[in-house]
Structure formats: structure tokens, C-alpha cells
Amino acid sequence: MAVGSGEFGTLHSVPGVRIGIASAGIKKPGRKDVVVFELAEGSTAAGVFTQNAFCAAPVTVAKNHIQAAPSRYLLVNTGNANAGTGEQGLANAHRCCAALAELTSLKSEQILPFSTGVIGEPLPVEKIVAALPDALSDMSEDNWAAAAIGIMTTDTRPKACSRQLEWQGKTITITGISKGAGMIKPNMATMLGYVACDAAIPRTLLQAMVTRSAEASFNRITVDGDTSTNDACMLVASGASGVALSDDTPELNAALQAVFDEVFLVLAHAIVRDGEGATKFVAVEVGGAASQSEALKVAYTVAESPLVKTALFASDPNWGRILAAIGRAGVEKLDVSGVSVHLDEVLIAENGGRARSYTEAAGAAVMKQDEITIRINLGRGEQRETVWTTDFSYDYVKINAEYRS
Amino acid sequence: MAVGSGEFGTLHSVPGVRIGIASAGIKKPGRKDVVVFELAEGSTAAGVFTQNAFCAAPVTVAKNHIQAAPSRYLLVNTGNANAGTGEQGLANAHRCCAALAELTSLKSEQILPFSTGVIGEPLPVEKIVAALPDALSDMSEDNWAAAAIGIMTTDTRPKACSRQLEWQGKTITITGISKGAGMIKPNMATMLGYVACDAAIPRTLLQAMVTRSAEASFNRITVDGDTSTNDACMLVASGASGVALSDDTPELNAALQAVFDEVFLVLAHAIVRDGEGATKFVAVEVGGAASQSEALKVAYTVAESPLVKTALFASDPNWGRILAAIGRAGVEKLDVSGVSVHLDEVLIAENGGRARSYTEAAGAAVMKQDEITIRINLGRGEQRETVWTTDFSYDYVKINAEYRS
Numbered sequence: 001m002a003v004g005s006g007e008f009g010t011l012h013s014v015p016g017v018r019i020g021i022a023s024a025g026i027k028k029p030g031r032k033d034v035v036v037f038e039l040a041e042g043s044t045a046a047g048v049f050t051q052n053a054f055c056a057a058p059v060t061v062a063k064n065h066i067q068a069a070p071s072r073y074l075l076v077n078t079g080n081a082n083a084g085t086g087e088q089g090l091a092n093a094h095r096c097c098a099a100l101a102e103l104t105s106l107k108s109e110q111i112l113p114f115s116t117g118v119i120g121e122p123l124p125v126e127k128i129v130a131a132l133p134d135a136l137s138d139m140s141e142d143n144w145a146a147a148a149i150g151i152m153t154t155d156t157r158p159k160a161c162s163r164q165l166e167w168q169g170k171t172i173t174i175t176g177i178s179k180g181a182g183m184i185k186p187n188m189a190t191m192l193g194y195v196a197c198d199a200a201i202p203r204t205l206l207q208a209m210v211t212r213s214a215e216a217s218f219n220r221i222t223v224d225g226d227t228s229t230n231d232a233c234m235l236v237a238s239g240a241s242g243v244a245l246s247d248d249t250p251e252l253n254a255a256l257q258a259v260f261d262e263v264f265l266v267l268a269h270a271i272v273r274d275g276e277g278a279t280k281f282v283a284v285e286v287g288g289a290a291s292q293s294e295a296l297k298v299a300y301t302v303a304e305s306p307l308v309k310t311a312l313f314a315s316d317p318n319w320g321r322i323l324a325a326i327g328r329a330g331v332e333k334l335d336v337s338g339v340s341v342h343l344d345e346v347l348i349a350e351n352g353g354r355a356r357s358y359t360e361a362a363g364a365a366v367m368k369q370d371e372i373t374i375r376i377n378l379g380r381g382e383q384r385e386t387v388w389t390t391d392f393s394y395d396y397v398k399i400n401a402e403y404r405s
Numbered sequence: 406m407a408v409g410s411g412e413f414g415t416l417h418s419v420p421g422v423r424i425g426i427a428s429a430g431i432k433k434p435g436r437k438d439v440v441v442f443e444l445a446e447g448s449t450a451a452g453v454f455t456q457n458a459f460c461a462a463p464v465t466v467a468k469n470h471i472q473a474a475p476s477r478y479l480l481v482n483t484g485n486a487n488a489g490t491g492e493q494g495l496a497n498a499h500r501c502c503a504a505l506a507e508l509t510s511l512k513s514e515q516i517l518p519f520s521t522g523v524i525g526e527p528l529p530v531e532k533i534v535a536a537l538p539d540a541l542s543d544m545s546e547d548n549w550a551a552a553a554i555g556i557m558t559t560d561t562r563p564k565a566c567s568r569q570l571e572w573q574g575k576t577i578t579i580t581g582i583s584k585g586a587g588m589i590k591p592n593m594a595t596m597l598g599y600v601a602c603d604a605a606i607p608r609t610l611l612q613a614m615v616t617r618s619a620e621a622s623f624n625r626i627t628v629d630g631d632t633s634t635n636d637a638c639m640l641v642a643s644g645a646s647g648v649a650l651s652d653d654t655p656e657l658n659a660a661l662q663a664v665f666d667e668v669f670l671v672l673a674h675a676i677v678r679d680g681e682g683a684t685k686f687v688a689v690e691v692g693g694a695a696s697q698s699e700a701l702k703v704a705y706t707v708a709e710s711p712l713v714k715t716a717l718f719a720s721d722p723n724w725g726r727i728l729a730a731i732g733r734a735g736v737e738k739l740d741v742s743g744v745s746v747h748l749d750e751v752l753i754a755e756n757g758g759r760a761r762s763y764t765e766a767a768g769a770a771v772m773k774q775d776e777i778t779i780r781i782n783l784g785r786g787e788q789r790e791t792v793w794t795t796d797f798s799y800d801y802v803k804i805n806a807e808y809r810s
Contacts, residue, residue: 053739054732054757084728086742086758119725120759183712183729224711226726227733306629306711306797307588307805314806320524321631323489324588327459328632334458337491352459353491354525392711394802400715 003273003281003370003390008160008266011144012173014196016040016238019143021150022134024127026079027117034128035150036100036135037074037194043238044200045071045112046207048214050231057082057089057123058113059232061097069109074194074234075100075132078153078179082115082123083229092123099129103136116153116179116192116230148177151192154399155181159270161263167252172199172241174259178233178267182276182400184223193218193233193267199256200239202246209257210235217264221388223275224396225304235260272388277395280312283373283388288338290381294331298376299387301329309392312372317363319348326376338379343372408678408686408775408795413565413671416549417578419601421445421643424548426555427539429532431484432522439533440555441505441540442479442599448643449605450476450517451612453619455636462487462494462528463518464637466502474514479599479639480505480537483558483584487520487528488634497528504534508541521558521584521597521635553582556597559804560586564675566668572657577604577646579664583638583672587681587805589628598623598638598672604661605644607651614662615640622669626793628680629801630709640665677793682800685717688778688793693743695786699736703781704792706734714797717777722768724753731781743784749777 018038026033039045045066049059065071075096082089097111115123148158162175176195193214201209214233245253273281284303289295302308305325311318322341327334340350343366347355366372423443431438444450452471454464470476480501487494502516520528553563567580581600598619606614619638650658678686689708694700707713710730716723727746732739745755748771752760771777 052729052732053736054728054741081725084725084754084758086756089758119723119729120754183726226710226712226729229725229729229732305631306801307631310802310805313802316806318524320486320489320634321588323459324457324524324631324634327457327634331458336459349489349525351491353489353494392802394799396711397715397718397797397799397802400712401719401721 002156003278006157006273009162011160011162012164012175013141013144014173014175014238015141015198016043016240017196017236018139018141019147020135020138021143021146022131022138024077024131026077026124026127031079032146032150033078034131034135035076035147036132038139039072039236040238040240041072043236044203044206045234045236046203046210047232047234048211050228052227052229054084054229056115056230057085057093058115059230060090061093062112062114062232065097065109065112069107071112072106072110073100073104074112074114076114076151076192077128078151079117080115080121080123081117081119081230084120085122088122092125095125096128100132103132114192114232116151119229144175144177151177151179153179154276155179155274157274159267159274161266163259163263165256165259167243167255170241170243172197172243172256174263176263176267178271180271181274182223183226183228184221184271184275195234195260195263196236196238198238198241200244201237205245205247205253206235206237209260212257213260213264216261217268220386221268221272222300222303223272223390269388272390275390276399277393278390279393280391281371281388282312282390283386285373285375285384285386286378287384288377288379288381289383289385292383292385295383295385296387298326298329298331298378299385301325302374302376303387303389306392312367312391313393315364315367317343317348317360317367319363322374323349331378334378335380340377340379342375343367407561408683411562411678414567416565416567417569417580418546418549419578419580419643420546420603421448421645422601422641423544423546424552425540425543426548426551427536427543429482429536431482431529431532437551437555438483439536439540440481440552441537443544444477444641445643445645446477448641449608449611450639450641451608451615452637452639453616455633457632457634459489459634461520461635462490462498463520464635465495466498467517467519467637470502470514470517474512476517477511477515478505478509479517479519481519481556481597482533483556484522485520485526485528486522486524486635489525490527493527497530500530501533505537508537519597519637521556524634549580549582556582556584558584559681560584560679562679564672564679566671568664568668570661570664572648572660575646575648577602577648577661579668581668581672583676585676586679587628588631588633589626589676589680600639600665600668601641601643603643603646605649606642610650610652610658611640611642614665617662618665618669621666622673625791626673626677627705627708628677628795674793677795680795681804682798683795684798685796686776686793687717687795688791690778690780690789690791691783692789693782693784693786694788694790697788697790700788700790701792703731703734703736703783704790706730707779707781708792708794711797717772717796718798720769720772722748722753722765722772724768727779728754736783739783740785745782745784747780748772
């Protein structure tokens, strides 16, 4: 199941960025499970990575490599996360980078590795290395749609977004893809996201831009509260458009940041819409908070409450569960008489209880929709935050009880 | 579903404590939904209550009454939580207390009200008041088993425990009951628990004893992470045994505390075993922690991870999910190479990855059991904590998607 159409429109190629896809047979024979991004010389790359202490070996290696040398290739495999694999996992990630470096006459540090799939199994390095020549011979600027399919695991559909920004007679193209459906509560990044543009952007500025866009998108979604070991989100800039950003181009920087923000948000929402077993796409908006952290605490507590999520699945306006979740979110000295809760435009609770104007029919009508906003006002400040999530369905249990077995 | 036999053996009556049960027809006609405990004059009562900011009206009233006057009656209704009901809810809780006080010629402050059931519906006060004479005429010391049934909501079976302590030729009897299956992550108490004994215990000492026993039992269980609005756990002491505790009887106090600890733990475990949709009873033990809070953080993150819980349901030794949960628990500067994880006696992970000695067959054998211990050592200190939980099954979703509708 998934919410919405999943259509993503035209994917513009990004000059300076080519993509090659191949089959390594990691988990299933014939499945396209290796995706290689090639960045033209002079490109910059920046990323944000999972903060899970048990982060995967490729995350550790990519974080080191991105600092050590200009990145020229991103090497992605699905079917195996190379996480929870100890020293051997690090050695295996290095072996993949070394193999691609040899084929491309680059330094190993110029390759960034990414893995996604089952945790705890040894990475089948030989299979991946054997598939690299096929990936390199497949290189094309027009492979974005195939790449979006190539990085899928339990996803039911590919996720992509493409925009163009006109700037002083030139066109900047921004195209990105993402994947992820379960183990989704990114902390500084998502499962996997790759966004490329053809502006020229210095690495420090690029890092600031990816951090900001990821914070407002991938870092505001949760499917099951389980932060992955492999989250990584990359932003690359090839410079091929001839438009160059710097600290002296604040207007251009702001315009492009806004496009990045939009592309990241579309990609992050696409992950939620394709959340494991999802039948609803739900925004939890918390306003009137005394601090950002308090707004986020309430938003995540409501978004991750199994009881709220099962009520959403049942289209049951069981608003008592929303109040109970707000009440346990750990907001100090919360005056419940100042809290109000809306489902879309329907006021359901105020003054510590059910709103006078509320009718079960009005609440039920909103809950039947595929897309719902739960709007909470804490009545104690000016801070506002939004988190996006899904419901909890039979299929969530089915997918996660059967995965791997 | 539920785990284990649910047998609780003989329930000894507690001299000085009588129980009456009646049908008020709150939710279903004919259902025994009102339980009244009568405490002999001179009894003491102490309790711990939910810390949910949206706490129910009866919780607010009970907390005030227990301070205001010696408690003589506990009035419990199921079918309606009287939570999320604002000012009217408080007035309704007071009206119930006043009605029982009038029938028993006591002050309203000597009645402690408790409600459990659906959140957000007005309490049907008239029905409850009309049932009180029946409850009073039903009073008997032998009604513990019927009371354990009377306080059930989505529970599939009653929960009770009874013990006796011999002390210098006299017998102290301790009997308790509890209820709860969903919205279970008590914070300072559980859904509802009532434990009585016939020792004489001053209120301050009794409060310390109930706090300690609840902390190590009801405050260490989680079914779905959702702290209820109505949690309350009461300990009452009638004094009828002729054994009196005081600050000058430390040995007796320790002996009785140990029995309380055991009774509370049995009652708390019974709630987990009957957790909504539960097919497994799981202990998550975290040792080698640098602090108690760190041990609890890891234990709860693992116990509440939807991915760990669905793997438990599937009897799948998907230990990567356990590592991922440990890694995202927020332990600062966790060195994953020092972490080890056992399933019962089977070492599954160490040095940041799968243990050399581990075989999938050994892990699968443990996961097939109804009762499992996940034993985690963080390798960075001496603190140890245990939390008890269940798996996440189709039936959990079914029960919570269909409840109320």
C-alpha cells in the first residue's frame, strides 16, 4: 500500500552527473542492485549521515572519504546494509571503493560507498566488484528513473523529484531520488537520498545547504521511530550550468536553497507516503510551543504513538488517544486547559476536554481521508514544528514479520 | 492471545478489607463494572498515579482526597475513563464520591475514585450512583477473584496474586489485583492495581513502600509505550493481623517490602503477559551501563521498537534490529565494540557485529519460545535495569483499530 499517486513528473538530467546501473545478484538474481553516480571533475559533494551509534561500515567510510579528497563516484548497493558487521564490514566497504578506484584510475578516497538492506550479513564484495564494469559501461545522464528503482528495498515505488531554476538567463537543474519505507526516523539524514544540481557550489556552502534542507525534510519524518544504521543523504553540485554560488551571491544562494528545500521535502514526503503498510499520510503540526524541542517532542510522541497510529488506520476519530499522547510527551508544567487540537479544520478538543462544537460525524469525515493534518496548539509560546508520519496497519506487521524470513 | 497460563493460585482474603461488586450498565448491560473496596476504620492507604499531564479527573480527585482524610472506600468503574473531560469530569468524579459518602455516613474526602475505559466520553454518573447500594450489599472479604474480573477492560483474563508472611507467630496476608492490556507504559503507576495487607502501616511508611514496589514493577513494563491518563496503583493496610510496622521495625519492614515487591512484580508481569495481541513475554535486561537512566533508555528503546517487536512476533532472530535500536537510544559516545547481546544464553553479537560462535539455528531456537530474555551489556559501567514487554502482532493492530468502533 502507499498513499497518493506516486507520480513524479519529468526527471531532468543534470549535466555533469551520469548514472550507471547493474545487477550484482546480491539478494535476488537479475535484480538491478548496484547504482553508481559519476560526478564530473570539479564537482563538490556534501552529505548528512545517520547518528545511530551502530552506524553501518559504509557510513563510516563515506564520512571519512568525503573529507579526504574530492568525491567523484557514489557507489550504492541494495540487498545488504553492511551494518553490524564490525571490522570485517569496514574492510569490505574499503574493498568496494578500491575496486572502483582501480577501474577509474582514481584514489579510493574519491569513492563514497552506500549500502542498504539486511543488517548483520557479510557484504558479498566479490559480487559487487564483478558488477562494476557493467555499471560503468551503462553510464548516462538519463538514468535517474532507473536509479530511483535501483536503490529500492521494501519500497513499493520509486521516489524522485526534479526542478529547474532560471537565473540571469541560465538554467540550473536540480534532480533527486530517495528510498526508504521502514526503519524510518532519520536523525540528520534519511535512509538514502541523492540530489544533484549543475550549479558550482563550494563544499562548505554545499554542506550548509544540505544540512538545512535535510533538517526541514528528512529529519521531520517518522514511519516507525526506528532510526536506521545506514541513513545518508547526499547533495552534489557539478557546476556544468556555468552558474557559480559563493558567499558573495546571497540572493542566488537563497533562491537555490528554496528549491533544495522543496526537492528534499517532496522526496521525504514520498518516503512517508510509501511507508510500510501506510494507508494514510499524516502531518502533525504543533504550534504555541515554548521551544522548538518541546514542539518536536509533542509532534513525535503523537506521530509515533501506536494507539494514535492504529486509530488512524481504523479512520476512528479517537481523539482521547491524541490527548493522552500529548500528556505523556514530557512537556513540563503543561496546562492542559490551554491546549487545543484540530483534525484539519475541525476543532476536536479544548479546555482539557472535547470541544462543545465537536461532533463525531465531523471528526469521522476527516479521518476517512487519505491525507490528514493533526493540528495541536499548546497555548504557551510561539514555536511551531511539523512532523510527517503514517498510520499503523496489519500490513506494517506483515511486512516486518515476514521480511528476511 | 496471552502468554502463560494466567493461573494465580489461592487468593487469601485480607481481614479488614471487604469488596462489593455491581452492574451499572456503563458500556454493556449486565457487565459487572463497579467495584467498591471497603477499608476498616484505622486502615491506611497510599498510592502512585499517572504522570500524564492529561490525567483523568478521578486521578486528580483521588490524589487530593488521599491527603485530605483517612481513606475508607475505593470506588472503581470500568467502561469509561472520565479522562479528557475537563471541568465537568471533575464535577462528575466528585458526585460519585459524594453519593457513596452519603450512603456510608462518611466524608466525601474519604472516598477515592478510579475510572478506566474509553477516554473523552462523559461519565454516566447516574448509572454508577444507582449501582452503589448493590455494591454495598455485596460486601465480602472473599470477593477478590470477582473484583479482578470486575476491573477488566480489554484484558483477556483477570490478574491477581496472594502471599502470606509469617512474623513472630502471626500471619500477615497480602493480596492484590491489577488490570491493563493496552496504553501500557506506566509512569509512576500502572493502569489499575490494588494491593491490600492486614499489617498496620503508618501512611508515610506505606507511601514509601508502594513507591518502591511500583518503581521496580509497574514502572518497568511497556506494551506500547503509551502512558495512560488513568494509571493508579493503591496499597492499603488494614492492621487487622495485629502486626504493626513503624520506623522501629526495620527487619519486619524489609521482609514485608520484599513480599510487596514480589506481589507487585507478579501483577505487573501479568499485565504484560496479557498485553494486547501478545504472543511473547520478553525481558530486556541492560547491564554494564554507566547510569541507571542510560540503562533504562536502552531497555525501553529496544522494548518499544516496532521492528524488534514484529521480529519477536515472527520468531525471527533478526538481531540487527536490536543493534539498531541500541544504537539510536541516545547513549552518548557509545563504543559499539564493547557491546554484547545475548538471546537467553546464546551470544548473538559482540565487537560491533555478529558473534563468531553464533548460528542462526541457535538464535531461532530461542526466538521460538514464548518467554525470552534479551540480555544487553553496554560494557561501560555497573548499572543494570530490566524492562518487560511483549511482541507486536496482527492482533495488536486489530484490537486497537476496532476498539470503540
